Amino acid sequence: MKTAIFALxxxxxxxxxxxxxxxxxxxxxxxxxxxxxxxxxxxxAGWEKKDSPFGLSAKEKKVFGVEVFGPAGADGxxxxxxxxxxAPGNLLHKTMEKYIKRHAQPVLGANLDAKQYAKVxxxxxxxYSAKLFERIVYEYLPPESxxxxxxxxxxxxxxxxxxxxxxxxxxHAQKEIAKGNIKAFEGVLGSFVRLVK
Amino acid sequence: xxxxxxxxxxxxxxxxxxxxxxxxTEQAFIQKCYDNVDKAKKQLSxxxxxxxxxxxxxxxASLLNKLRAETSASGNSAVAGDIVAYNNALVDLxxxxxxxxxxxLADALTRVIEGEDCALCDLGLGPKPESIFAWTGEKAGGRLxxxxxxxxxxxxxxxxxxxxxxxxxxxxxKEKWNEQAIPLRYEKLSGWAKKEVDKLEAFAAMPGxxxxxxxxxxxxxxxxxxxxxxxxxEVYREKLNKLVTGAAKPDAGAVSGKTDKxxxxxxxxxxxxxxxxxxxxxxxxxxxxxxxxxxxxAEAKKGLxxxxxxxxxAVLxxxxxAPKEFKPVKMTEAQAAALSAKMATVxxxxxxxxxxxxxxxxxxxxxxxDFYNKKPYDKTGYNTLNLKFEExxxxxxxxxxxxxxxxxxxxxxxxxxDAYCVKNKITPEQLLASDAHMKGVATYVAPNFVHESTHQRxxxxxxxxxxxxxxxxxxxxxxPYIYPMEKESFGMQSAFSAEKxxxxxxxxxASISPSHRANAEQFMEDGLDTLSIEKHALYPxxxxxxxxxxxxxxxxxxxxxxxxxxxxxxxxxxAGLTEKQVADLRYYKGQMDTKYKWYTMxxxxxxxxxxxxxxxxxxxxDDGAIRTSAPPAL
Numbered sequence: 001m002k003t004a005i006f007a008l009x010x011x012x013x014x015x016x017x018x019x020x021x022x023x024x025x026x027x028x029x030x031x032x033x034x035x036x037x038x039x040x041x042x043x044x045a046g047w048e049k050k051d052s053p054f055g056l057s058a059k060e061k062k063v064f065g066v067e068v069f070g071p072a073g074a075d076g077x078x079x080x081x082x083x084x085x086x087a088p089g090n091l092l093h094k095t096m097e098k099y100i101k102r103h104a105q106p107v108l109g110a111n112l113d114a115k116q117y118a119k120v121x122x123x124x125x126x127x128y129s130a131k132l133f134e135r136i137v138y139e140y141l142p143p144e145s146x147x148x149x150x151x152x153x154x155x156x157x158x159x160x161x162x163x164x165x166x167x168x169x170x171x172h173a174q175k176e177i178a179k180g181n182i183k184a185f186e187g188v189l190g191s192f193v194r195l196v197k
Numbered sequence: 198x199x200x201x202x203x204x205x206x207x208x209x210x211x212x213x214x215x216x217x218x219x220x221x222t223e224q225a226f227i228q229k230c231y232d233n234v235d236k237a238k239k240q241l242s243x244x245x246x247x248x249x250x251x252x253x254x255x256x257x258a259s260l261l262n263k264l265r266a267e268t269s270a271s272g273n274s275a276v277a278g279d280i281v282a283y284n285n286a287l288v289d290l291x292x293x294x295x296x297x298x299x300x301x302l303a304d305a306l307t308r309v310i311e312g313e314d315c316a317l318c319d320l321g322l323g324p325k326p327e328s329i330f331a332w333t334g335e336k337a338g339g340r341l342x343x344x345x346x347x348x349x350x351x352x353x354x355x356x357x358x359x360x361x362x363x364x365x366x367x368x369x370x371k372e373k374w375n376e377q378a379i380p381l382r383y384e385k386l387s388g389w390a391k392k393e394v395d396k397l398e399a400f401a402a403m404p405g406x407x408x409x410x411x412x413x414x415x416x417x418x419x420x421x422x423x424x425x426x427x428x429x430x431e432v433y434r435e436k437l438n439k440l441v442t443g444a445a446k447p448d449a450g451a452v453s454g455k456t457d458k459x460x461x462x463x464x465x466x467x468x469x470x471x472x473x474x475x476x477x478x479x480x481x482x483x484x485x486x487x488x489x490x491x492x493x494x495a496e497a498k499k500g501l502x503x504x505x506x507x508x509x510x511a512v513l514x515x516x517x518x519a520p521k522e523f524k525p526v527k528m529t530e531a532q533a534a535a536l537s538a539k540m541a542t543v544x545x546x547x548x549x550x551x552x553x554x555x556x557x558x559x560x561x562x563x564x565x566x567d568f569y570n571k572k573p574y575d576k577t578g579y580n581t582l583n584l585k586f587e588e589x590x591x592x593x594x595x596x597x598x599x600x601x602x603x604x605x606x607x608x609x610x611x612x613x614x615d616a617y618c619v620k621n622k623i624t625p626e627q628l629l630a631s632d633a634h635m636k637g638v639a640t641y642v643a644p645n646f647v648h649e650s651t652h653q654r655x656x657x658x659x660x661x662x663x664x665x666x667x668x669x670x671x672x673x674x675x676x677p678y679i680y681p682m683e684k685e686s687f688g689m690q691s692a693f694s695a696e697k698x699x700x701x702x703x704x705x706x707a708s709i710s711p712s713h714r715a716n717a718e719q720f721m722e723d724g725l726d727t728l729s730i731e732k733h734a735l736y737p738x739x740x741x742x743x744x745x746x747x748x749x750x751x752x753x754x755x756x757x758x759x760x761x762x763x764x765x766x767x768x769x770x771x772a773g774l775t776e777k778q779v780a781d782l783r784y785y786k787g788q789m790d791t792k793y794k795w796y797t798m799x800x801x802x803x804x805x806x807x808x809x810x811x812x813x814x815x816x817x818x819d820d821g822a823i824r825t826s827a828p829p830a831l
Contacts, residue, residue, distance in 0.1 A: 048337070049295065060808070076298075091724075091811045094815060106718075107722050108699070109702060110698075110706045112706060113711075140711070
């Protein structure tokens, strides 16, 4: 994995691990998370689960999973790792191909702020065949300011097909701390167990 | 049918007769939901709360309706209200703690534990922020430090601040400090930091400072920077910048290196403080108006910052200065009125004009047109199109536009139109005479028009369904302002922009503001969840669906209790009911019916809106293969 997917991560700036605040009550051991009957993964130590907002429930969307967030970069953008199962008939991405298409290239067809997209490659996640791709996109901070800073964010996607539906394991991190925290994502990838065949 | 034991939430124990219409499983579930919010039982589980809220609302709220019928018949309707209020409050609190940080988290916590009708406070969670620490540690342990930092509790201030604030000139200790409400803590820290900046300035000016003083100045500057969060503090931040730059040491850039992060904090907090201050004492309708303005202000600012060169907003930022010989001419009120009429008006029951042309043919735009074209809210009288181009002043100076519930008018800022004229080197008079330029203005303001029109439709929907139970001065009524309303408006405008982009391509994306473009991209990539969470931070005073339900049912608790007492009297001593009590029973039962209707309809509407928008989204792209060529660049 490592050798193939980090073409976008070779900047020396990535070695910086600034902003990695740790909470005093963060769990010290990694936590096995079961999203039965779809998958299990081991979540990294010290990362906290995110809550889903109101609106349609997971059951209604037919999208099931977990998202955790960890250290923040200098601009306050937190690293997140998410693992989701998109069941057949889900309301977000009908097919794996559609998911990839929406994330592996400019979704509206124009790249006005020079986002970087790596090619989609074949690979594997915990022994399962997968489509892997990464990108660097931008967030504009602060949201309520005349003077905004364009902040680079690295994202890595591993899309694992199933006979019914598909899985997405995603890593999102401010670029300068992306490499410093990638091991947490690699741990999640390595621990992934597909319960839906 | 077994009997169910319900411990009355805040006092004593209550035996409730068997609920004839509930199965044993349903009764056990209701008991579980009630026990979860029983302060004495110390459960207060957000997971159980979420399960309760979800299952009670499943299937058109069938279980909640059964529960209401049962509890109402037995004179225990407060039980149903408590289950709804307190479980929603726990879901809301967990969501806030899990999804926000820093000043956003502080704003949201201020709203739910220090605001009026605090349901969480009945559970021992608030109004003091320290009272939620134990719960946070147990239910969301990893977030405890973030919560402590965001609410500026004494122990999280750090050694430097604690030592300084403990001195006689400030006179604080842990108890005295933590007595203060969250916004006051931010205010006090700002005042303290300003004094310390002055001291630091004096120190920096001293001749013959010891070696390493530059490092000290830099360290202190970084710390003080975090606390300069109030309106007007920018002057002191500038002082810090100068101090650090003047230190001219290897670490001299430390503050400026942190500028963007901390500048974000500062601006967010200052903005929040301004918002909170300006909203204080206003009616909910006024607050809604103001908040709508804030949103659009944010959108305008975003546009200023990152619109590609040549965009209309870049002109505002000075990025595409007009030629020297061109003298900008501001739009007059008469021209603004003429522009309004040309942009959108209703003739023979149909909305026409440049905005109508711009939005028609899209799913969101067609819904807006249907709304103004008398379907389906004509009977409410709330679907009259009142569009007004008006110069924004003060809070609205940089706003793209805003919807005012009080006079049911959508306003668009003429400052934007002036900027468009500057960019294109035309006068307002020439603009009004140019078909091409009128179309250009319509394209730029259309996403906001869709957003604000959606708010107007929400008002009409509430009116049509009798949910406008909040009464304001001047006979104005409205439904409680909750965040799902913004979620729908953002969804509508994002869906609109995305559909236009799918039809018109990159040239369209270049002609709208970057924030509208970003919203559309986020909507297409991931639906509404991420968009929704991020935008909610722009509305610190507005409750989520769960938070709004908690507040409304907490506020109605006395009414429920009174209705229960009257119901019991009606059963045991019907002849003893006075005429007023009979009238009260009818009136207050009606009030509670309306409140439940508001809750269940909004819950269902929120889900239905999202489902509809996601279906639209799915129709905007195909399953085709990934492009192999480079994406188009402008």
